[in-house]
Amino acid sequence: xxxxxxxxxxxxxxxxxxxxxxxxxxxxxxxxxxxxxxxxxxxxxxxxxxxxxxxxxxxxxxxxxxxxxxxxxxxxxxxxxxxxxxxxxxxxxxxxxxxxxxxxxxxxxxxxxxxxxxxxxxxxxxxxxxxxxxxxxxxxxxxxxxxxxxx
Amino acid sequence: xxxxxxxxxxxxxxxxxxxxxxxxxxxxxxxxxxxxxxxxxxxxxxxxxxxxxxxxxxxxxxxxxxxxxxxxxxxxxxxxxxxxxxxxxxxxxxxxxxxxxxxxxxxxxxxxxxxxxxxxxxxxxxxxxxxxxxxxxxxxxxxxxxxxxxxxxxxxxxxxxxxxxxxxxxxxxxxxxxxxxxxxxxxxxxxxxxxxxxxxxxxxxxxxxxxxxxxxxxxxxxxxxxxxxxxxxxxxxxxxxxxxxxxxxxxxxxxxxxxxxxxxxxxxxxxxxxxxxxxxxxxxxxxxxxxxxxxxxxxxxxxxx
Ligand SMILES: Nc1ncnc2c1ncn2[C@@H]1O[C@H](COP(=O)(O)OP(=O)(O)O)[C@@H](O)[C@H]1O
Ligand SMILES: [Mg+2]
Ligand SMILES: [Zn+2]
Numbered sequence: 001x002x003x004x005x006x007x008x009x010x011x012x013x014x015x016x017x018x019x020x021x022x023x024x025x026x027x028x029x030x031x032x033x034x035x036x037x038x039x040x041x042x043x044x045x046x047x048x049x050x051x052x053x054x055x056x057x058x059x060x061x062x063x064x065x066x067x068x069x070x071x072x073x074x075x076x077x078x079x080x081x082x083x084x085x086x087x088x089x090x091x092x093x094x095x096x097x098x099x100x101x102x103x104x105x106x107x108x109x110x111x112x113x114x115x116x117x118x119x120x121x122x123x124x125x126x127x128x129x130x131x132x133x134x135x136x137x138x139x140x141x142x143x144x145x146x147x148x149x150x151x
Numbered sequence: 152x153x154x155x156x157x158x159x160x161x162x163x164x165x166x167x168x169x170x171x172x173x174x175x176x177x178x179x180x181x182x183x184x185x186x187x188x189x190x191x192x193x194x195x196x197x198x199x200x201x202x203x204x205x206x207x208x209x210x211x212x213x214x215x216x217x218x219x220x221x222x223x224x225x226x227x228x229x230x231x232x233x234x235x236x237x238x239x240x241x242x243x244x245x246x247x248x249x250x251x252x253x254x255x256x257x258x259x260x261x262x263x264x265x266x267x268x269x270x271x272x273x274x275x276x277x278x279x280x281x282x283x284x285x286x287x288x289x290x291x292x293x294x295x296x297x298x299x300x301x302x303x304x305x306x307x308x309x310x311x312x313x314x315x316x317x318x319x320x321x322x323x324x325x326x327x328x329x330x331x332x333x334x335x336x337x338x339x340x341x342x343x344x345x346x347x348x349x350x351x352x353x354x355x356x357x358x359x360x361x362x363x364x365x366x367x368x369x370x371x372x373x374x375x376x377x378x379x380x381x382x383x384x385x386x387x388x389x390x391x392x393x394x395x396x397x398x399x400x401x402x403x404x405x406x407x408x409x410x411x412x413x414x415x416x417x418x419x420x421x422x423x424x425x426x427x428x429x430x431x432x433x434x435x436x437x438x439x440x441x442x443x444x445x446x447x448x449x450x451x452x453x454x455x456x
Contacts, residue, residue: 108261110259110260110261110281110282111260111261111262112240112258112260112261112262112263112265112266112280113262113266115240115260116239117239117240117241117266118239118241119241119266119269134347135262136262136265137261137262137265137266138260138261138262138280138281138283139261139262139283139347140261140347141346141347141350
């Protein structure tokens, strides 16, 4: 029996597992959630794989590419399970996208993407561990909290 | 092949591109020196969009275009023109590209030239974007080293001044990383090189970092001096103290080995005292002069037949 499964099963929805401990609320923040979604969250639960981890289970929610990319920015070791009729029908880990478009705001206030021009921000991945991304416009590199506060 | 290409960053240019530009600049220099009339750019128009005051860079682009027989249109002072009416850079560029064959832009925000190039079907040359890049200055710097020091490979280059905000320094360093050179970086701690620039060059260049210039002088082939901008300091006393300790005088010039050169992207304020100007190593006015043939080469390769 999986010891992390302390909460009732969901019928249809998504499980975001192996989130770095403490990052669940940040992940939840960037997901579009409404009244149809009942959510359970495990924070700092024990996991054999990465020590402590966070888990989020969301009923009736299926993630879009942009949401997966956002999660990759926050917790790139997360695994996603898609649940249909109580069973896992698909399970995958996150790809680290090579570019992020329109997801993160550049932290450089002097960057042209923060000046009301008709462009989306765009970053390329420089390093995955720790995650470092680089604005293709001003070349600023961002990691850690700098990324988190700009999602 | 540079035809129709935008030059936003020195990284856009291959080693081969750079060599071709230098070969072409040599020809342009020869033509200039012999008074040969040129018409490579006849009936072509270069537009300069300067959102920041600049004298040298703009004049040298305009001079280069006119030497090639082309003409120039310029945006009036940006305070009196469209920006003050709230027009986006994207819109300005979409209009100006239909009036011209090549656009030169300087802008106070980083990434502005790249943005401009995305909204223009005509090639865009970055003439400085905030604390970002200034690739044509870099080409001129490399060209000057090659001309005045004989080669770039094997040289020791000591760069002193504002390494934090000085965009010429950032471009120069990423370009120098293509060659086999030693680099000494001298600045006050508060004006040290940004991490992302350092990360880009470390491992590709032999770099020493210090706050003290003197120990490097005897080993320096090229002393590259940059301006420390007064505007960067809230504390004017700190500025005064710094400028005092970073000034190049006859004393420093004398400590350089023979054959060494002193460069400066100009304008200088207090960093090099006038007594150095007539000494052998002083090459900063030559460097400014090379701005025209190098930009002529670039313009004619990008926008020529
Ligand atoms: N019907 C369900 N409702 C809620 N959570 C589920 C359901 N089925 C599986 N899970 C959870 O999805 C995650 C992935 O499941 P599984 O592949 O069995 O575990 P693991 O990845 O730990 O090997 C686990 O956190 C598990 O508790
Ligand atoms: Mg498990
Ligand atoms: Zn940016």
